[in-house]
Amino acid sequence: MSRFVFRRFLWAIWLFFAATVLTYVIFFVVPGDPAVIAAGSASASPQLLAHIRQELHLDIPVYQQYWLFMWNLIRHGSLGYSFVNGASVRWIIAKDAPVTGSLVIGGAVLWLLVAIPLGIISALRPRSLLDRFGMIFVLVGVSAPAVWIGLILAYTFGFRLHWTPIADYCYFFPHPQIGVCSGAARWAYHLLLPWTTFMLIYAALYTRMIRAGILETSREDYVRTARAKGASTGRILVHHILRNSMLPIVTILGMDLGHAFGIALFVESVFDLNGLGGELVTASLGRNLPVVVGIVIAVTVTVIVLNFIVDVVYAFLDPRIRLNA
Amino acid sequence: MALLEVTDLVTRFRTDDGIVQAVSGVSFSLDRGQTLGVVGESGSGKSVTFLTVMGLVDPRHADVTGSVRFDGNELLGASFSTLRKIRGQRIGMIFQDPMTSLNPVKRIGWQLEEAVLIHNDVSRSEARRRSLEVLDEVEIPRADARIDDYPHQFSGGMRQRVMIAMALINQPDLLIADEPTTALDVTTQAQILRLMKKLQDEHGTAIVMITHDLGVVAELADDAAVMYGGRIVEEAKVQDLFAQPEMPYTWGLLGSLPRADITAARLEQIPGQPPSLLRPPNGCAFNPRCAYAFDRCRAELPELRPSPTSGEHRFRCHLDDADRLRIWTAKKAELTSTEGTAA
DSSP: OHHHHHHHHHHHHHHHHHHHHHHHHHHHHSOOOHHHHHHTOTTOOHHHHHHHHHHTTTTSOHHHHHHHHHHHHHHHOOOOBOTTTOOBHHHHHHHHHHHHHHHHHHHHHHHHHHHHHHHHHHHHSTTSHHHHHHHHHHHHHHHSOHHHHHHHHIIIIIIITOOSOSSOOOBSSOOSSTTOOBSHHHHHHHHHHHHHHHHHHHHHHHHHHHHHHHHHHHTSHHHHHHHHTTOOHHHIIIIIIIHHHHHHHHHHHHHHHHHHHHHHHHHHHHHTOOSHHHHHHHHHHTTOHHHHHHHHHHHHHHHHHHHHHHHHHHHHHOTTOOTTO | OOSEEEEEEEEEEEETTEEEEEEEEEEEEEOTTOEEEEEOOTTSSHHHHHHHHTTOSOTTTEEEEEEEEETTEEOTTOOHHHHHHHBTTTEEEEOSOTTTSSOTTSOHHHHHHHHHHHHOOOOHHHHHHHHHHHHHHTTOTTHHHHTTSOGGGSOHHHHHHHHHHHHHTTOOSEEEEESTTTTSOHHHHHHHHHHHHHHHHHHOOEEEEEESOHHHHHHHOSEEEEEETTEEEEEEEHHHHHHSOOSHHHHHHHHTSOOSSSOOSSOOOOOSOOOOSSSOOSSSTTGGGOTTOOHHHHHSOOOEEEOSSOTTOEEEOOSOHHHHHHHHHHHHHHHHOOTTOOO
């Protein structure tokens, strides 16, 4: 186990360098002067621009900028400061990450809560009405863009029916400031449509995968053995089929969670949630390098951690997998 | 009363290509403590026959008719809960491939305990005690250390011992063994057969030994049934079957059996493929591969009829007694000749 963690750690460091270097390279290949944007006007005086460049360390070569960034990160644990308003990038991420985290993790919980029971039911009753109906939803989820699904939901349930809010985020934990929307119930209420968007994108696909997994596992020899032992249908499903058929689902969930962070960018913009996605879009358009790099790092680390969790869960589910091997 | 009495069993599978009649009117009976060897090639219907007996064919795809009486009770059409009480409790079953027949994510001990707990109202510790006992019985070394291992930590032979332990843990009256040694290497095969024989002697369990290996039948069985194309084509006491087989398919099987005591010039093979159960040949199912087939064989299914020497020995063949005797005598001489010893 410790060897596994160690190897994973080395892999994470490598990924960290790859992601940050790539971000720097892309940033400086793309045209546009951050100093001009920071100055707020294309007609700013050359003296002002030179001053801003010096302030933001844009007057030194790129590799030195990268080195400076690394030094600050390692020495001071700092991700730097926004070119635009001087806010600490760490503070920006700490402020936005709970929004995106609530969105993606909550969405994943919702799509699994829908997909697991539906998958089991369609596997037990293949070719039933529900089973065929599910196939239509798979096609919708796979083909429809997140923005479109989000807008349709907001229009129908928010604007027309007034069942749900159509925008804004509420803090999960009570907020000290008066007048700020907070509390678990309101948090969930405001995220209902964004979560449903994720659910519509993924749940049907997961239902089909779970269905296929259960049907495939049902044909395994050890399931026949369990039947020959006299096990009841419920016991066979719970103890012999489910755990074995969940193995591939766990792997795919790990990959899709990373993918879902990308989709979160669109979902955030539809529902006006101030998460990492929206921040990344603003920062990229505003040539705000420290914020872009900071968010890339945050998402990279999250994906690495999620994959680590998937591997540990996998080893827990399947004793044939040894983490130290 | 026979322990297991199967009458006119027919199993048909509905497939996309049409109806596959895997078992076509199989009848046999088995007494307590006896061993029946069921021999046949892949696709002869031998496994499906016993999956049907256990009620393990999927009713969504299969139609079953006939009668399966176990200890006087009809199993065909019995409720799921009735069948469930018989499976694992009164009839144990072991399968061909021990590598895939155990659940890979559950400990051996858990799987054995499950077999006890399904049928007995006992504590988990009592179930564990019985599991250890039965692992000792199937000669797993250091059973107390290995009971918490997972299946992948066991070799094939050891896993088959675990399967046998699991099938016998509730002391069933009948053990159905579906090619239990086919996937194992030769020395392990011999150990498993010896173990099954020992356990049968100790507990008086009746055994159905499904195999394609006549050697296994000779070793273990009292009675033998040869299956071909979903039907029993010859049945007899084992010694009678080996002494005086009555039909060409059995002759072919005996000719293809390697024997240490006889140096045959070469092993014979039966030409051709087993029949398609989707479109079975007219008449005798074996006629396309039979060297002695004549017009009647291609038109008319031979009935199962008693041999001239014994009423218990029955077979399906249109050849008359004199022809069969002549052919077998010549064949036997050929099989036992020491001329042309293999280099």
